[in-house]
Amino acid sequence: MSRARRSLNHSLLLTACACGWAHGQEGTATIPEVVVSAERSATLERTTPVSIGVVGRGEIERKGIADLHDLVGVVAGVAVPNGFSNMPQAVAIRGIGASNAAMSQAVGIYIDDVPLLRGYATGLWDLPDIERIEVLRGPQGTLYGQNSTGGAVRFVTRDPSADTAAWLAAGAGNVGTLEARGYVNGALNDEWSASLAFSRRTNDGFSYNATRHTRVNNLDVAQFQTKLRYAPRPGLEAILAVDGAEDRSDSNTTDYPLNHPDAAPRVTFTDAPRGAFRRDAGGASLRVAADLGRGLTLRSISAVRRYRDDPTVVDYGGLEVQRFGISQRVSQTAVSQEVQLQSSGDRFAWTSGVMFVHDRFDFDRLSAVTPPTAPATAYSQALTHLETDDAGIYGQGRYRLAQDTGLTVGARAYRTRQTGSNGFWRTDAQGRRTNQVYLAPDLETSSSGVLPRLGIDRQFGAHTFVYANVAQGAKFGGFNRAAESLLSARLATKPEKVRTWETGAKLRLAGGKVTANAALFYNDYRDYLASLTGTRINGVQVNDAVMINAGKAHSYGLDLELAAQIAVRTRWTLAVEALGSRIDEFANPTGTASGAVVGHRLPNAAPLSAGTSIDHRQPLGNGSTLALELSAIYLRPQFLDVANSTLTRVPAQGYLNGDLSWRAPDRHWTVSLRGKNLAGKSYALLRQVVPALGLDASYYNPPRTILLTVRHDW
Template sequence: MKQFKRLSSVSLVVLAGFHASAAMAQTAEQSSGGIDEIVVTAEKRETSVQKTAIAITAFDQKALEKNGVSTLTDIAAIAPGVGISKNSANVIIAVRGVSSQNTNEIGDPAISIAQDGFYIQKPFGFGDSMFDLERVEVLRGPQGTLYGRNATGGAINVITAKPKDEFEGKVAVGVGNYDQITTEGMINLPVTDTLAVRAAFSTSKHDGYRVNEAPARAGDDADSQSVRLHVQWKPTDRLKLLLTGQLTKIGGVGPTMWGTPLRYTSSGAIDTSYRPDVDGDGTPHSLPNQYIDTTLRTIQWNGEYDLGFASLVYLGGFRDTDYSQLRDLDGTTSQAAYIQPTEKVHDWSHEVRLVSNGNGRFKWQIGGYLFRETSDLFSLFQSYAVANPPSNIFTFSYNVKAKSKAAFGQASYEVIDGLKAEFGIRYSDDYKSRTGYSNTGSGNVAQDDDASSTKTTYHAGLTYDYSPRNMVYAKFDTGYKAGGFNTVPGQNTLPYQPETITSWEVGSKNRFLDNSLQLNLSAFLYNYKDQQISVRDQTVGLSAVFNAGKSRIWGLEAETVFQPSDVDRFDASAVFLHSEYTELCLNIATDGTCVTDYSGNRSTQAPRWSFNMGYEHSFGLLGGTLTPRVQTHIETSSFYGIENFAYQKQDSYSRSDLIVTFTPESKKWSLQGFVRNIEDETVITSAVASTRFGTYSYGMAPPRTYGAKLTYNF
């Protein structure tokens, strides 16, 4: 608490100083520019982003197009405090140093991801193709009351564009290096006065980025197609129904690893102090070729009825995923380490809310939530070195079930003009089970495990609007992530407990200079208990989840937009993050002393400093508008493992983009050119060292890419 008080004092001094300087600046010549308002549903009701007492960054359709956002990974370049990496087909998101590396069939993410309110438990391929969007909301900090168990670090809400009451459409085609070809299209049809339909599609294809992987085909390629259909019916002014279907297919070689032989110490252990120089062009791989084959089918049915005093909202959906892959784990010409996972996942999600209407002093909502998942998994850890067909080293065959139930409520009351008090509570009940067998070399071993947990999480806050465009807030939140269990070869089933997080945050949201300058500040402190961490066995090559005793994260954030005129816009953010495990002992001796103590180490994906900066200016040209935008992401070093070994380290780096867009006066079409990762920086997204593989192995973010995109609107 002493540390948080000091943190709060510093942030308040910064706020006061800035407010004073900004107030003086108000007397200067006022700008004709103005920053657009963005309406969000972060609190599950419509509010202006600048009136929402959450550290949130929102991007509307216009901002997404200007920034050239086409994948979820692109969000990290423009959203403060967010890191996005991939573990093969799985997206791993870190917000303010909170993440989950546990992507197996029992694991849960630490950041809630939802599309149109449908929670996505297993983000296979999610975000590879983001198209026809209304906006993206990135919420930082625990969201345990409204979003539930797996939002300990925050939430990302992807909101697709819905049917409108007017005809519109567009088509777009893009080309780029690595033989990239992308297409995108949308058509919106008002069928009747009460019925409207919107259909959209997207395809993305390019060769693999790792050009040196021959004789195998180059990995980190793209081959995806997705189509979505919305049907919206408004039979009365009070009732709105929306039916959505989406089909996505992902193929190609898939994500790949770069590998190099291990170095050993004089005692024969892996040299963890060595960091190979990873080559972004890849390294020769073995045969057979890797592949990925994923199909995702989603149906959502949403309804809203206006009861007058409140609105009854229902969000329901079903998501079916067929996922199979062949991965080369070592990333070299060795044929001894392949994994072939196959998984069939079925998700059901239901949420019902009663949300108060009107603009009175008292606002409230109550709701219930039910999520069910079943998964059939068959996974082979194989060697192609000595036999054809391959020899199966490990075999896993499981049926997994998960169920989550919750009841929640949140209310706010405006005590006096401008001062609002808020309180929320959520009760969660979680259960997961796994039956089947594993074979790790000594015959089939039956598995029949389960885990259950319950938790009540809270939210309390105060918000003060001291002017129409300025507010300060302070809030307290708790969050939790359900527990689970591991099956480690040669050991019994090892359970791990739920993790809980307690958060204090103060912040301010402001508009100055005639609405042309926006500045949002926040300071936060997290106390973690039993944080779930992934630890990889360097001999076997598999990972298990354990609980860290205690962890602490605190930091400062500043986010600004300056739009001095209608043709200029500058945006920037800076994040300072201090994240460490205060108690982390993996092995305890019989006398109670700690044998392997990682206390004091930094959390994974938690750079001490990170910056985003962007500038754009619009020029009149040939009767139209030419808008160049340059943006850069800078961050200091971070680690991809709780041990903080040298081979797990990503050094400080910067990645910059240039996006140039030309739009004629008619706005019937636009042409956009882009260069991403101008520095051609090699950035790792995972790090593994294993004596079974015999290598240090790394996943990598995309290298420098460039291309152009032509869009026609009708």
């Protein structure tokens, strides 16, 4: 048996130990090792030369992580401004990202190596078969392609096996919450195995409409994933996965006015019916892996994904008289194909491959705008159709310079081409077109480049690993969507580029009772993408919001993640990021003082974000187990825009969460009581202020929620 194969088997055994902790088994005296696939093969996290935050199955359950926003404060450096499943979710890591959800993203989102594009239909992942979530910090362009300048978030789900397993859980809580979740896995015969995971969650609504006297901002989502595995012989397998989501939550998420005499947290006054929302999303993938011998493995990953929001109806003011409302339809179909060849040689291990992604995106928005002084409501329609083809060829390898020293070199060559059309019309109240403002057919732009990576690492003794990397990422720009003028519709932006220098250390101390991961980083932006109003295109001022390459910026900081086995059955963890940022150059087309933002901090870049938890397992005399976890999250104030407006600044946030569970002696029954935002804090987030429209409204964090769950394992 080769050294690489022995190492992999050892890693999987250690992972099993970690899973035992996750399911409430009595704790061990040391921190279990963690196996990741961040570099597209199984490696120990503490000897992988990348800054990685890992959330395992047990922590997902205890903390109730069901969407991307739940990672904030759990993984160092993650920011997700939007917090509900029906809101477009844009992720920032180390201050990079959280851009326009309809544009290319700076943080790649992956489900089992399949890329999820844009920010729509990517936030909700409440699948019971998620094995772990890996958050890769820093540019990942070599292995994960363009649009991963800030990093990548990988949802790794459990593949079917011959081991029979099944469980079902049902829960109920305040605000009318009801949940049902389940998982089943087993062999169909000697060659075939299958699994099914599902989730169903509803509630009556986190908020109240004081005009219509009804609850709003409700949750109504269902999600499933089924997998089929075919393994006719050792070294050959094919896995077919199909998943789907149906979201019928209402869209009353941002319409809580602050300029109403009776304003209160999570209270709206809009006379419009509960915000209509209907999303259907899902996809299918086929992963095939074949052992070619001599340490070579060939993989193919084929996938198709689709979502459709039809419709999304939103009132952004929340007042009795609507000031700004939209009704939009969004759809996307993405097809991807990757072929990968890997070598697991002792001296030189490498991964190479080719990948192609085709993305078709359609956007149709009807708007109604009624300024307080306007004689009548102005109605309009914006249409966008974009097709994007992204092709890349990549390779990354680690060469062992000595027994304890490795050199990593990688590069990806890419070419991206986007075609499409934009159009804008004035309409009547029924959406019938009355005047064509412009029509921009036959749009076309392309970009190409090479994304390099260079790193060196060294193992000092058995428990100290250090590394240093320099890597570059690029985020595709392309055309604006829903542009209101011909000039902005035809403007194609260049890719935004980030070069990152990083050095880190991963330690295992006190005989395995303490682990510490730390990383220092510096990010250098070029062609920074930002949405500006009042900019100039070809010397002509354009008054609508336009995404342009606005300037240069940098950010820097420290990520730190600690875990300590402070007693045989008690574990403490800490995740913290200190982040500094500065805009170095920026377009100021109007020349006004309000447009001068050089020296400002980047948006969605909290100077300090931290989360800590303590988890204790207590065996009881009858053979049952009682488990308690308490966790806290803190975020310093941050800005929403490059202007660093104090009016819309996000305040400091602090949350206290907890989970108490009891597991029966036979391990078949588990009862848990989970609370989130136990202190009942309310924070006005994502505030939008448009004085000309009389608009001053905000999104609020979820209120205190309590959930009682009963689970049975067969």
